[in-house]
Amino acid sequence: MIISDRFLVTGFSGFVSxxxxxxxxxxxxxxxxxxxxxxxxxxxxxxxxxxxxxxxxVDLLNKTELEKVISEFKPNYVLHLASFxxxxxxxxxxxxxxxxxxxxxxxxxxxxxxxxxxxxxxxxGSSEEYGNxxxxxxxxxxxxxxxxxxxxAVARVSQEMLSKVYADSYGLDIVMTRSxxxxxxxxxxxxxxxxxxxxxxxxxxxxxxxxxxxxxxTSVIRDFVDVRDVVKAYYLLFKKGKAGEVYNICSGRGISxxxxxxxxxxxxxxxxxxxIDNQLVRPNDIRKIIGSNEKIKLDTGWNNxxxxxxxxxxxxxxxx
Amino acid sequence: MIISDRFLVTGFSGFVSxxxxxxxxxxxxxxxxxxxxxxxxxxxxxxxxxxxxxxxxVDLLNKTELEKVISEFKPNYVLHLASFxxxxxxxxxxxxxxxxxxxxxxxxxxxxxxxxxxxxxxxxGSSEEYGNxxxxxxxxxxxxxxxxxxxxAVARVSQEMLSKVYADSYGLDIVMTRSxxxxxxxxxxxxxxxxxxxxxxxxxxxxxxxxxxxxxxTSVIRDFVDVRDVVKAYYLLFKKGKAGEVYNICSGRGISxxxxxxxxxxxxxxxxxxxIDNQLVRPNDIRKIIGSNEKIKLDTGWNNxxxxxxxxxxxxxxxx
Numbered sequence: 001m002i003i004s005d006r007f008l009v010t011g012f013s014g015f016v017s018x019x020x021x022x023x024x025x026x027x028x029x030x031x032x033x034x035x036x037x038x039x040x041x042x043x044x045x046x047x048x049x050x051x052x053x054x055x056x057x058v059d060l061l062n063k064t065e066l067e068k069v070i071s072e073f074k075p076n077y078v079l080h081l082a083s084f085x086x087x088x089x090x091x092x093x094x095x096x097x098x099x100x101x102x103x104x105x106x107x108x109x110x111x112x113x114x115x116x117x118x119x120x121x122x123x124x125g126s127s128e129e130y131g132n133x134x135x136x137x138x139x140x141x142x143x144x145x146x147x148x149x150x151x152x153a154v155a156r157v158s159q160e161m162l163s164k165v166y167a168d169s170y171g172l173d174i175v176m177t178r179s180x181x182x183x184x185x186x187x188x189x190x191x192x193x194x195x196x197x198x199x200x201x202x203x204x205x206x207x208x209x210x211x212x213x214x215x216x217x218t219s220v221i222r223d224f225v226d227v228r229d230v231v232k233a234y235y236l237l238f239k240k241g242k243a244g245e246v247y248n249i250c251s252g253r254g255i256s257x258x259x260x261x262x263x264x265x266x267x268x269x270x271x272x273x274x275x276i277d278n279q280l281v282r283p284n285d286i287r288k289i290i291g292s293n294e295k296i297k298l299d300t301g302w303n304n305x306x307x308x309x310x311x312x313x314x315x316x317x318x319x320x
Numbered sequence: 321m322i323i324s325d326r327f328l329v330t331g332f333s334g335f336v337s338x339x340x341x342x343x344x345x346x347x348x349x350x351x352x353x354x355x356x357x358x359x360x361x362x363x364x365x366x367x368x369x370x371x372x373x374x375x376x377x378v379d380l381l382n383k384t385e386l387e388k389v390i391s392e393f394k395p396n397y398v399l400h401l402a403s404f405x406x407x408x409x410x411x412x413x414x415x416x417x418x419x420x421x422x423x424x425x426x427x428x429x430x431x432x433x434x435x436x437x438x439x440x441x442x443x444x445g446s447s448e449e450y451g452n453x454x455x456x457x458x459x460x461x462x463x464x465x466x467x468x469x470x471x472x473a474v475a476r477v478s479q480e481m482l483s484k485v486y487a488d489s490y491g492l493d494i495v496m497t498r499s500x501x502x503x504x505x506x507x508x509x510x511x512x513x514x515x516x517x518x519x520x521x522x523x524x525x526x527x528x529x530x531x532x533x534x535x536x537x538t539s540v541i542r543d544f545v546d547v548r549d550v551v552k553a554y555y556l557l558f559k560k561g562k563a564g565e566v567y568n569i570c571s572g573r574g575i576s577x578x579x580x581x582x583x584x585x586x587x588x589x590x591x592x593x594x595x596i597d598n599q600l601v602r603p604n605d606i607r608k609i610i611g612s613n614e615k616i617k618l619d620t621g622w623n624n625x626x627x628x629x630x631x632x633x634x635x636x637x638x639x640x
Contacts, residue, residue, distance in 0.1 A: 063415070091489075094426060094430050095383070095423070095426055095427060095430055098422070098423065098426055098482075099423065102418070102422070102478070103415070103418065103419065103423070106414060106415055106418055106471075107415060110414050110415055145465075148481055148485065149484075149485055149488065149489065150485060150489075151426075151482070151485060153485075154478060154481040154482050154485055155478075157478075157481060158422070158474060158477075158478040158481070161468055161474040161477060161478070162418075162471070162474050165468065165469060165470060165471060165473075165474055168469065169411075169469065169470075
């Protein structure tokens with residue numbers, strides 16, 4: 001088998017990376033992946049038939065290490081997943097959040113530019129970049145103004161602005177995303193849907209307890225997209241996205257956290273009481289956000305195939 | 321004499337700081353300044369009658385050092401001048417430029433927030449934040465969209481976005497500026513007007529040489545504002561600016577670099593030939609930029625009192 005593409009994947013040990021590998025394998029893509037991260041992945045990277053996979057421990061803040069890996073591997077695609085991606089934690093550790101979003105990205109693109117490497121970079125951003133929006137402006141198109149309202153969101157907008165500068169001034173082949181909240185198996189339980197799923201399956205398994213779960217403000221509405229649809233979008237953007245452009249990756253539908261809980265409770269055939277934990281209520285949180293996915297559909301033929309019920313069901317299966 | 325205000329000044333050893341001290345002294349303000357920088361200032365800080373001044377060597381990237389200084393001095397005003405402020409150098413050292421603009425600022429506001437210190441912070445930004453603009457949009461108001469087109473400009477927009485987040489979410493008392501190109505005595509000669517002044521006075525003093533100066537693209541138009549007007553604006557913003565707001569600091573008039581050279585040549589009573597040095601031509605440079613200073617005039621009563629001819633004359637006097 002001849003290797004068709006060489007992908008460098010940053011933030012390799014995270015759950016999006018695992019789903020990206022699974023996608024490539026299921027599509028029988030004969031590719032070579034070099035994954036880099038601060039810690040090795042907890043999933044097996046050697047059980048694929050089509051995907052050849054290696055892991056290297058690399059700190060993206062260490063430019064010398066990064067240069068060595070990139071100059072040796074010479075990827076033709078770079079999937080930049082590495083991120084300090086929790087909004088909540090960015091309030092507690094704003095400096096770390098900023099450094100581990102923006103500074104690592106700048107190191108990455110500056111290394112690729114200085115090596116004069118021809119490759120396509122996917123700069124993964126976030127729907128948090130939009131900030132608070134009026135309901136009348138939904139669903140959000142990519143042309144909408146960005147009003148970031150958390151340290152994490154500022155870091156992501158900074159990353160996107162740097163992408164634009166390097167694309168416009170140096171012709172770097174960068175495609176940008178604003179990825180909405182993605183959900184799926186293997187996601188860390190600091191993220192909201194996984195946290196709910198973990199709590200609910202635990203309650204289900206302990207018949208005697210009061211069915212009570214601890215939440216933040218569950219009236220907020222989010223546009224959740226299944227991680228398996230997300231990684232398909234990333235692959236299509238590598239192949240068909242337009243350089244220097246930014247793409248929403250979202251389902252186009254909004255759902256409240258409360259409804260997420262109710263759907264999961266219904267799948268588990270139980271009823272549940274919510275209690276508000278003020279520690280989980282974020283300052284200045286976005287009330288309602290729904291994205292438009294017209295642009296990525298038009299340019300790449302992508303579609304979000306997986307329903308929210310299917311996603312939630314599969315996450316609960318994972319926790320069982 | 322009773323000290324009325326305590327100012328912490330970052331980037332203390334730069335030329336703006338020197339002019340700020342001179343302004344306070346000339347206004348007979350009885351204040352205590354603690355200046356911090358990586359290197360001590362080259363100007364004398366002990367020859368004032370009204371201004372009490374101390375210098376401390378502090379690296380703004382070292383949060384522990386910074387916390388110590390701020391918690392001991394307890395400033396009621398923080399003038400944040402520290403910056404890696406050259407656009408040209410930001411292309412050569414983008415990582416350093418970013419770190420020494422955005423990361424140092426985040427360290428500063430996060431320290432003030434975590435100490436729960438009540439003080440007003442002046443976050444100095446740049447006209448470079450606007451990026452390339454159409455002539456029909458001039459003069460630029462503060463509401464104009466930001467399209468940064470250099471690593472330096474991105475760093476400055478990031479700083480401003482962080483200011484907004486900390487002002488909105490934590491109620492930090494931050495006033496922001498977009499300061500246009502300021503000029504004056506003591507400015508480093510890596511900046512364009514000082515570079516011209518230095519070259520021209522050198523040519524003037526060497527009668528036998530060909531009167532030829534080396535420049536970048538001198539057709540670009542800039543809004544130059546005298547540093548003495550700038551520091552007066554900073555003082556007025558501390559006293560009368562609105563928290564969470566951003567203010568242009570500019571003259572409201574545009575002048576080409578070519579005209580700057582011709583005015584200085586005329587003051588020196590000489591004629592001069594320009595030669596283009598391609599090393600000095602920047603990628604993707606802004607063609608023409610003029611700001612509106614209506615907002616700061618309205619809110620603080622500031623006015624730019626010093627003409628361009630006066631500024632250029634005084635800079636030439638400094639180089640003589």
